[in-house]
Amino acid sequence: xxxxxxxxxxxxxxxxxxxxxxxxxxxxxxxxxxxxxxxxxxxxxxxxxxxxxxxxxxxxxxxxxxxxxxxxxxxxxxxxxxxxxxxxxxxxxxxxxxxxxxxxxxxxxxxxxxxxxxxxxxxxxxxxxxxxxxxxxxxxxxxxxxxxxxxxxxxxxxxxxxxxxxxxxxxxxxxxxxxxxxxxxxxxxxxxxxxxxxxxxxxxxxxxxxxxxxxxxxxxxxxxxxxxxxxxxxxxxxxxxxxxxxxxxxxxxxxxxxxxxxxxxxxxxxxxxxxxxxxxxxxxxxxxxxxxxxxxxxxxxxxxxxxxxxxxxxxxxxxxxxxxxxxxxxxxxxxxxxxxx
Amino acid sequence: xxxxxxxxxxxxxxxxxxxxxxxxxxxxxxxxxxxxxxxxxxxxxxxxxxxxxxxxxxxxxxxxxxxxxxxxxxxxxxxxxxxxxxxxxxxxxxxxxxxxxxxxxxxxxxxxxxxxxxxxxxxxxxxxxxxxxxxxxxxxxxxxxxxxxxxxxxxxxxxxxxxxxxxxxxxxxxxxxxxxxxxxxxxxxxxxxxxxxxxxxxxxxxxxxxxxxxxxxxxxxxxxxxxxxxxxxxxxxxxxxxxxxxxxxxxxxxxxxxxxxxxxxxxxxxxxxxxxxxxxxxxxxxxxxxxxxxxxxxxxxxxxxxxxxxxxxxxxxxxxxxxxxxxxxxxxxxxxxxxxx
Numbered sequence: 001x002x003x004x005x006x007x008x009x010x011x012x013x014x015x016x017x018x019x020x021x022x023x024x025x026x027x028x029x030x031x032x033x034x035x036x037x038x039x040x041x042x043x044x045x046x047x048x049x050x051x052x053x054x055x056x057x058x059x060x061x062x063x064x065x066x067x068x069x070x071x072x073x074x075x076x077x078x079x080x081x082x083x084x085x086x087x088x089x090x091x092x093x094x095x096x097x098x099x100x101x102x103x104x105x106x107x108x109x110x111x112x113x114x115x116x117x118x119x120x121x122x123x124x125x126x127x128x129x130x131x132x133x134x135x136x137x138x139x140x141x142x143x144x145x146x147x148x149x150x151x152x153x154x155x156x157x158x159x160x161x162x163x164x165x166x167x168x169x170x171x172x173x174x175x176x177x178x179x180x181x182x183x184x185x186x187x188x189x190x191x192x193x194x195x196x197x198x199x200x201x202x203x204x205x206x207x208x209x210x211x212x213x214x215x216x217x218x219x220x221x222x223x224x225x226x227x228x229x230x231x232x233x234x235x236x237x238x239x240x241x242x243x244x245x246x247x248x249x250x251x252x253x254x255x256x257x258x259x260x261x262x263x264x265x266x267x268x269x270x271x272x273x274x275x276x277x278x279x280x281x282x283x284x285x286x287x288x289x290x291x292x293x294x295x296x297x298x299x300x301x302x303x304x305x306x307x308x309x310x311x312x313x314x315x316x317x318x319x320x321x322x323x324x325x326x327x328x329x330x331x332x333x334x335x336x337x338x339x340x341x
Numbered sequence: 342x343x344x345x346x347x348x349x350x351x352x353x354x355x356x357x358x359x360x361x362x363x364x365x366x367x368x369x370x371x372x373x374x375x376x377x378x379x380x381x382x383x384x385x386x387x388x389x390x391x392x393x394x395x396x397x398x399x400x401x402x403x404x405x406x407x408x409x410x411x412x413x414x415x416x417x418x419x420x421x422x423x424x425x426x427x428x429x430x431x432x433x434x435x436x437x438x439x440x441x442x443x444x445x446x447x448x449x450x451x452x453x454x455x456x457x458x459x460x461x462x463x464x465x466x467x468x469x470x471x472x473x474x475x476x477x478x479x480x481x482x483x484x485x486x487x488x489x490x491x492x493x494x495x496x497x498x499x500x501x502x503x504x505x506x507x508x509x510x511x512x513x514x515x516x517x518x519x520x521x522x523x524x525x526x527x528x529x530x531x532x533x534x535x536x537x538x539x540x541x542x543x544x545x546x547x548x549x550x551x552x553x554x555x556x557x558x559x560x561x562x563x564x565x566x567x568x569x570x571x572x573x574x575x576x577x578x579x580x581x582x583x584x585x586x587x588x589x590x591x592x593x594x595x596x597x598x599x600x601x602x603x604x605x606x607x608x609x610x611x612x613x614x615x616x617x618x619x620x621x622x623x624x625x626x627x628x629x630x631x632x633x634x635x636x637x638x639x640x641x642x643x644x645x646x647x648x649x650x651x652x653x654x655x656x657x658x659x660x661x662x663x664x665x666x667x668x669x670x671x672x673x674x675x676x677x678x679x680x681x682x
Contacts, residue, residue: 034386045375065443065465074433075641077425084418084425091446092415098459102406104441105432118439124406124465228628257625264630287569287599288629289606300416 006047015043065100066090066310067125069115071132074105076227082299089303090129093311113142120146126314129153129306130162133198151310153302154198155322163313163320165306169199169279172295172328173206173249176277179293179330180247181214184339185275189220189245191234191255200226203251203279219245224255231255235262239274246274246339253278253285253294260288260335271337281331290334297328347388356384406441407431407651408466410456412473415446417568423540423640430644431470434652454483461487467655470494470647471503474539492651494643495539496663504654504661506647510540510620513636513669514547514590517618520634520671521588522555525680526616530561530586532575532596541567544592544620560586565596572596576603580615587615587680594619594626594635601629601676612678622672631675638669 012019017040025040068090070083077083090101102125104115116139119125127149130139133156140160143150155164180188190207193200204221211218220241222234231250235258238245250256256278263274270276270290278285281296305323313320353360356377363381409431411424418424431442443466445456457480460466468490471480474497481501484491496505521529531548534541545562552559561582563575572591576599579586591597597619601611609615611631619626622637646664654661 064459067441074429074436077429077432087444088415088418091418091444095415095446095448098455100408100443100445100460100465102441102443103428103432105436107436114439118405119441124441228624232628254625258628261628261630261632283569284595284598284625287573287602289602291602 006044010047011040011044014047015040063124063126064098065102065125066094066307067102067104067116067119067128068131069104069106069112069119069128071106071112073107076225077105085299086131086303086306089300089305090307092300092304093307112139116142116146116148120148127151127310129310130156132196133157134196135198149310149314151306151313153306163309164322165302165309165325166322167297167302167325168327169202169295169297170206170327172279172297172330173203174210175330176249176279176293176295177207177210179332180249180275180277180336181216183247183275183336185247186216186339187219187243187245188216188247188249189222189238189241190218191222191224191231191238191248191250191259193224193226193251195223200251207249219243224251226252226255228254228258231258232262235259236266239263239266239268247277247336248274249277249279251279253280253282253292256292256294256335257284257288260290260292271335272340275336275339277336279328285331286333293333293336294331295328296331298325301325347385351388352381352385355388356381404465404467405439406443406466407435407648408443408445408457408460408469409472410445410447410453410460410469412447412453414448417566418446426640427472427644427647430641430646431648433641433645434648453480457483457487457489461489468492468651470651471497473537474498475537476539490651490655492647492654494647504650505663506643506650506666507663508638508643508666509668510543510636510638511547511668513620513638513671514544515551516671517590517620517634517636518548518551520673521590521616521618521677522557524588524616524677526588527557527680528560528584528586529557529588529590530563530579530582531559532563532565532572532579532589532591532600534565534567534592536564541592548590560584565592567593567596569595569599572599573603576600577607580604580607580609588618588677589615590618590620592620594621594623594633597633597635597676598625598629601631601633612676613681616677616680618677620669626672627674634674634677635672636669637672639666642666 008019008022012022022040025037094101106112106115130150130152133152133154135157137156140156144161150162152160152162152164154166192204195201208218220238222237224230224234238248248259250259256276260270260276263270268274278292278294281294285292285294309320309323349360349363353363435442447453447456471491471493474493474495476498478497481497485502491503493501493503493505495507533545536542549559561579563578565571565575579589589600591600597617601617604611604615611617619633619635622635626633626635650661650664
């Protein structure tokens with residue numbers, strides 16, 4: 001018997017049952033005979049067992065579910081460029097294991113911490129994905145306090161005890177801007193995503209820095225919202241500038257595809273009059289006309305890798321290493337062309 | 342004390358606690374003193390209380406979660422025309438209540454029933470959405486047996502004890518075909534979704550029947566898969582027919598937008614050489630060029646209404662009425678035009 005705090009293994013030994021049975025009993029899940037439950041609860045009492053983050057990590061996969069808290073207005077969730085594919089990737093790992101994903105949407109401005117507390121305290125999930133990292137993210141400390149295993153999507157600023165699965169957006173954006181510079185473009189604009197999101201900010205910074213390295217400034221930067229409507233409006237504003245851009249780099253494909261439509265409506269032809277580049281290589285990118293030059297991120301692989309890493313972190317004893325995904329790659333298609341003046 | 346099977350209320354009275362406390366104790370959720378839990382379990386034992394569908398319906402919202410089992414290859418989940426918006430609608434009802442959605446993806450061919458059994462037996466959810474209804478759907482009987490409240494999306498063939506939330510696809514498809522007939526088109530083709538899905542079949546049937554009522558036959562029907570790649574291939578096959586169509590009706594917007602791209606690649610202009618119509622009025626439909634004539638379904642409202650109905654069914658005592666959503670509406674935009682010959 002350990003001199004330290006008793007574990008589920010200790011309770012199992014004393015009660016003469018498996019660790020799984022202890023986990024079932026302590027979590028009130030059905031399937032055990034009442035007498036077995038009583039024996040296990042008695043053993044836990046005698047040993048002074050109490051739930052703790054350590055005990056939690058030993059009660060392997062007791063919920064058989066992972067949690068994802070998304071802070072978004074539900075109305076914009078379906079137009080999100082990332083989550084449907086990320087969730088599909090997570091499910092590609094969970095489905096064969098018969099595990100579930102518990103999705104908790106928190107409306108912006110509501111109490112996000114309560115979402116995590118509910119998942120932790122109800123024992124509903126064995127671990128959570130931490131997405132949309134913010135600067136000085138208070139959720140790191142909250143999850144440590146709750147004793148809930150987690151994986152962060154990208155590396156938080158500041159210290160974190162959780163493994164990170166990282167996808168560097170910057171090289172893809174750098175490659176897009178360098179591609180346009182090589183095509184002779186100098187008047188280049190950017191339609192950015194919401195600055196509260198680390199990945200939107202990373203793309204914007206990479207855009208501006210790559211232009212600066214070439215001695216240029218953006219002809220315009222419009223902050224938008226990743227939606228088709230937002231991309232259309234931003235494109236109209238940029239095309240109405242006294243010196244309109246000859247190329248626009250969008251922070252996602254949806255805004256870029258809408259931008260092609262807006263350019264056509266303004267009487268311009270893409271790519272003859274305006275080069276357009278997106279980000280995501282979403283499903284439609286290859287099939288619209290002209291086919292969209294974009295950056296191939298792989299949110300499905302991101303989700304699958306994050307799920308695998310989180311499960312390792314829940315099941316394993318030791319530290320789980322960070323995973324660096326291959327950086328997003330430039331995909332050149334028909335929507336960008338040599339500048340002709 | 343009731344002469345019938347004891348309820349949670351009976352246990353609560355005997356133990357001198359609230360019904361909520363009984364629900365917590367019987368479901369092993371934390372937050373109660375050990376002595377209180379013991380008193381409740383003793384009272385339940387003395388009364389001979391056992392979980393049942395009736396007891397389940399009385400232990401209101403004990404999981405504070407609803408379940409959705411989706412039978413799909415996870416790889417195609419993110420390109421699905423329906424689920425991201427439907428889930429967003431569900432979340433618009435759950436988020437303000439702090440409730441979660443438990444998502445269980447079952448790969449096609451795997452044991453779908455096991456997914457429902459897991460959700461029911463673990464007490465993970467208070468009820469489930471039954472989507473992708475099939476002919477002679479065995480899940481109805483399974484859910485009755487499991488005692489799990491449910492709502493069906495559309496009305497199953499055969500009897501069902503569950504409320505149905507219905508959205509009739511047919512009037513929208515009829516309106517699209519009649520719109521094309523009024524524009525003078527006679528050589529009209531259809532790109533259908535997978536026939537295993539009731540809504541794909543409903544759209545195909547409405548298409549064929551509306552043409553038949555005008556004394557016409559389809560110039561071609563391609564069965565596809567709702568993806569952009571599938572829409573592109575189907576379009577190429579239709580345009581290669583000896584007598585190619587002058588108009589194509591697609592079973593969703595994604596295939597239709599890809600179809601516009603395929604038409605352009607084949608040297609055709611939409612709508613001058615080919616009219617194109619979609620189904621969904623998805624976010625991009627209004628913003629591509631030409632803007633897409635389509636049918637406005639509202640999967641977000643479908644999800645919100647289904648969630649509200651399911652919660653009523655879980656919380657309430659009596660029967661919950663079926664809900665008939667307003668039928669999908671034709672939205673005429675630039676991708677369809679008068680036939681010029």
